[in-house]
Amino acid sequence: MFISTEEEQISLEVVSQLCSNPESLDGFPKSTPPLAVYMDVNVVPEHEKEALQRTIMNLEGDIEELRSELRSLDEKRREALNKILDLKGSIRVFCRIRPFQSTDLRRTREPISAGSDKIVVRSAGIRKEYDFDKVFTQETSQEDVFVEVEPIIRSALDGHNVCILAYGQTGTGKTFTMEGTNDQLGIVPRALEELFRQASQDSSASFNFSMSMLEVYMGSLKDLLAPKPAARAYETFSKCNLNIQTDPSGAVEIEKLTDVPVSDFNQANRWYTRGKRARSTSWTNVNESSSRSHCLTRITIGRSWGPAKGKTEVSKLWMVDLGGSERLLKTGATGQTLEEGKAINLSLSALGDVIAALKRKLRHIPYRNSKLTQILRDSLGDGSKALMLVHISPCEEDVGETTCSLNFAKRVRAIVSNRELPEELQNLREKRMSELHEEMREAEEKCQKVRNKLQKAEFLLHENNKLFSTTYRVLEHPEEMPVTHIEDLKEVTATPRTVDKAVRKNISCSLPRFMTSTVASRQRRSAADVEINGSARISRSGPRSSIQFTGSQSLSYSDAHFKVILRNSNMKSRLGEQKNLLTESSDCNGLESRSSSIPQYKKGTSSYLNLRVTKPHHRRRMSNLI
Numbered sequence: 001m002f003i004s005t006e007e008e009q010i011s012l013e014v015v016s017q018l019c020s021n022p023e024s025l026d027g028f029p030k031s032t033p034p035l036a037v038y039m040d041v042n043v044v045p046e047h048e049k050e051a052l053q054r055t056i057m058n059l060e061g062d063i064e065e066l067r068s069e070l071r072s073l074d075e076k077r078r079e080a081l082n083k084i085l086d087l088k089g090s091i092r093v094f095c096r097i098r099p100f101q102s103t104d105l106r107r108t109r110e111p112i113s114a115g116s117d118k119i120v121v122r123s124a125g126i127r128k129e130y131d132f133d134k135v136f137t138q139e140t141s142q143e144d145v146f147v148e149v150e151p152i153i154r155s156a157l158d159g160h161n162v163c164i165l166a167y168g169q170t171g172t173g174k175t176f177t178m179e180g181t182n183d184q185l186g187i188v189p190r191a192l193e194e195l196f197r198q199a200s201q202d203s204s205a206s207f208n209f210s211m212s213m214l215e216v217y218m219g220s221l222k223d224l225l226a227p228k229p230a231a232r233a234y235e236t237f238s239k240c241n242l243n244i245q246t247d248p249s250g251a252v253e254i255e256k257l258t259d260v261p262v263s264d265f266n267q268a269n270r271w272y273t274r275g276k277r278a279r280s281t282s283w284t285n286v287n288e289s290s291s292r293s294h295c296l297t298r299i300t301i302g303r304s305w306g307p308a309k310g311k312t313e314v315s316k317l318w319m320v321d322l323g324g325s326e327r328l329l330k331t332g333a334t335g336q337t338l339e340e341g342k343a344i345n346l347s348l349s350a351l352g353d354v355i356a357a358l359k360r361k362l363r364h365i366p367y368r369n370s371k372l373t374q375i376l377r378d379s380l381g382d383g384s385k386a387l388m389l390v391h392i393s394p395c396e397e398d399v400g401e402t403t404c405s406l407n408f409a410k411r412v413r414a415i416v417s418n419r420e421l422p423e424e425l426q427n428l429r430e431k432r433m434s435e436l437h438e439e440m441r442e443a444e445e446k447c448q449k450v451r452n453k454l455q456k457a458e459f460l461l462h463e464n465n466k467l468f469s470t471t472y473r474v475l476e477h478p479e480e481m482p483v484t485h486i487e488d489l490k491e492v493t494a495t496p497r498t499v500d501k502a503v504r505k506n507i508s509c510s511l512p513r514f515m516t517s518t519v520a521s522r523q524r525r526s527a528a529d530v531e532i533n534g535s536a537r538i539s540r541s542g543p544r545s546s547i548q549f550t551g552s553q554s555l556s557y558s559d560a561h562f563k564v565i566l567r568n569s570n571m572k573s574r575l576g577e578q579k580n581l582l583t584e585s586s587d588c589n590g591l592e593s594r595s596s597s598i599p600q601y602k603k604g605t606s607s608y609l610n611l612r613v614t615k616p617h618h619r620r621r622m623s624n625l626i
């Protein structure tokens with residue numbers, strides 16, 4: 001700490017030395033051996049600084065270890081989840097039955113009966129059974145549906161391409177399942193929320209998200225998040241006919257498709273609402289129902305992990321509300337409606353072919369047969385996960401459509417159901433499944449424990465770093481000094497002007513004329529004072545370091561010892577003993593350059609020198625002054 005007067009800045013180090021050795025004031029400096037003056041002074045002893053540095057280093061080491069432990073646990077959890085999903089099948093098919101509605105013709109006999117993974121249809125004396133990975137009955141809530149969907153969303157965060165498709169006859173609840181309503185949110189908004197929630201909890205990786213929405217209508221692609229003029233009018237549709245590109249690695253990109261970065265759920269949800277609005281208004285010239293097209297929402301997930309988050313990978317989560325499947329003969333569609341129906345049926349049939357080929361592990365997968373399958377190519381193939389939700393109506397009059405949808409599901413499922421496996425294999429599969437679930441649960445539990453430890457260690461590191469920087473940086477940058485220091489400094493610097501003007505006047509008078517302050521120097525000084533006071537105000541509102549200086553460690557100009565020193569220096573000035581030294585140091589250049597011309601015994605030890613030298617980095621604990 002140093003003290004600033006009108007004409008001199010006096011190191012408190014000198015004050016400290018002098019106060020602890022009052023005799024040195026007499027005949028100073030020639031009558032006493034040179035005092036040891038520490039030019040590089042710190043408020044806190046060096047060993048405390050080192051201890052704090054050691055603590056910080058240890059904490060940094062701990063954090064690195066915890067992070068790597070978290071990474072390997074997360075890797076275990078990912079592997080287990082992946083195996084579970086693979087065992088369950090990388091393409092899974094669920095069925096959801098829409099509840100009866102007031103507009104439905106209710107018959108006493110209901111053609112559909114449901115089990116947890118089975119649907120039975122009875123119609124015209126024929127009974128047909130369909131197996132599913134999961135069946136959602138009319139009572140199933142949106143939340144219960146999402147619980148089953150959630151693991152596949154986690155899998156998208158883990159780096160897999162994922163595709164969730166809602167399939168079914170018009171009016172069976174595809175949009176209800178995907179979008180939902182304001183009070184019964186569907187899969188898309190829930191998935192967006194879940195992605196951001198899980199990403200924020202995953203400290204083993206960092207994530208960034210972007211979002212696109214497009215519509216496939218009669219084989220053409222339309223960007224739903226494009227700037228408004230391009231999205232509004234039907235005439236501009238052709239301009240929105242985007243091209244699908246596939247690179248040699250098989251990754252699909254849609255040329256010029258708007259891809260907006262989204263940083264939180266609210267932002268993503270706003271874009272989603274905008275895309276839905278664009279979908280519902282964009283085709284009003286062409287058709288009245290949005291079910292004439294497929295609506296695709298894509299979330300691109302960038303994941304960085306590993307040491308220094310150096311590894312990155314990108315995955316895609318597609319959520320698709322497919323166009324309604326129709327039996328064209330039954331609806332008696334003609335003209336444009338007939339063409340739309342044909343286009344939808346063709347693309348749905350192409351989708352069925354692709355999924356069935358993938359299920360059967362065929363060598364040729366017919367992706368090229370429709371725009372829809374070209375777009376989803378890299379999210380339906382190897383290493384990706386797909387979930388199809390087939391929607392059916394509970395009504396008797398829709399039983400034909402229902403059977404078509406269930407047959408489609410049977411085809412894409414294309415696996416031997418668990419019940420059809422030999423008992424031994426069934427048991428093995430079940431056993432492996434429960435082992436994997438246990439592995440995953442354990443890994444998740446451990447992850448949580450490590451995460452808690454990591455949080456604590458990071459908090460401690462932050463606090464120690466704060467302590468270090470407030471303590472040691474302040475020593476070098478007094479303007480950043482915590483409030484108690486500032487108060488001390490203010491007391492020391494302000495008091496002379498208000499309390500001890502006479503002392504300053506004496507000092508000033510004792511100096512040769514060329515050493516006294518000019519108008520400009522006074523202006524500079526008052527500007528600096530304003531800065532110090534300003535800093536003090538700012539610092540007061542900021543957090544305080546846990547290392548605080550006590551009142552006893554401050555020194556003011558009203559301090560008796562200090563006045564003695566000032567008087568003494570004043571007296572010596574009057575005697576002209578300082579003249580040479582003061583002249584030498586008055587250029588305010590570095591001490592090094594001056595010291596060469598100073599006799600050895602005065603180098604770094606002369607209190608005279610210190611009385612004159614301004615060394616803003618110098619601070620000294622004041623407790624030994626008292």
Ligand SMILES: Nc1ncnc2c1ncn2[C@@H]1O[C@H](COP(=O)(O)OP(=O)(O)OP(=O)(O)O)[C@@H](O)[C@H]1O
Nearest residue numbers: 098099169170171172173174175176177290291324
């Ligand atoms: N599980 C459900 N619970 C409550 N209401 C539902 C459910 N499924 C569908 N509905 C209601 O049924 C009606 C038709 O649903 P929706 O529009 O989602 O069908 P869709 O298959 O998307 O039709 P389209 O193919 O024409 O787009 C809506 O009013 C919707 O709210």
